[in-house]
Amino acid sequence: MHVLILGGTTEARRLAELLYGTPGLELTSSLAGRVTSPRLPPGRTRVGGFGGADGLAAWLREHGVDAVVDATHPFAGTISFNAARAAAATHVPLLALRRPGWVPAEGDRWHEVGSLEEAARALPALGGRVFLTTGRMGLAAFADLERLWFLVRSVEAPEPPHPSHMEVLLDRGPFTLDGERELLLRHRIDVVVTKDSGGAATAPKLTAAREAGLPVVVVRRPPVPAGVPVVPDPGNASRWVRERLERGPLPAG
Known part of the structure; x- marks a missing residue:
């Protein structure tokens, strides 16, 4: 077989x-x-x-x-x-x-959207320093947001088109809660964007965002x-x- x-x-x-x-x-x-x-x-x-x-x-x-x-x-x-x-x-x-998929917990400030493009439209009203964890393939959706700064985490370096104001963090999960807390603090993040990938490997960012009171834009699968x-x-x-x-x-x- x-x-x-x-x-x-x-x-x-x-x-x-x-x-x-x-x-x-x-x-x-x-x-x-x-x-x-x-x-x-x-x-x-x-x-x-x-x-x-x-x-x-x-x-x-x-x-x-x-x-x-x-x-x-x-x-x-x-x-x-x-x-x-x-x-x-x-x-x-x-x-x-x-x-x-992930399930919101008490204290979460989730904004669920249907696409990366919808996530990009929601961002200007939520914050100016964005932790973008949607991978390197969909960055074109955020390329026109000139007034925002992005921390982009991906396994490999992204190619254009992508946001003009960004820093790339090359890393692969699983990630720790302490590491995600430190990352949000060090980069002064005020909004997180993620796909609803589910699983434990990348979930600590959601807990760290909840603890910090940050909004999280979640793209539905x-x-x-x-x-x-x-x-x-x-x-x-x-x-x-x-x-x-x-x-x-x-x-x-």
């Missing part, structure tokens, strides 16, 4: 670790290739896109894939919808592995494609794969 994990996340790597070495199971993890030195999971890996839904469907047929687990980042919406279309076209079972079952953690995803392994693969379409 050949399983394709659409990965690049901590959860995808953990799922590969749980499944690696299972008798009768062939495992391939696919990474988008946006990070130059990713943490590779065990087993076979491939890097790069598939060429849309049709290209992914062709890859599933060519490589005899029997099941797909979409364990991509909660905001990697394009690949998730391509996976749903490809799985439907090839009659390959598809599961979405999504870490739960896109929905999982309709009809795709969802599990919240690698353990449940591993059980889903093993149940299919015990039943035997279904013939692909």
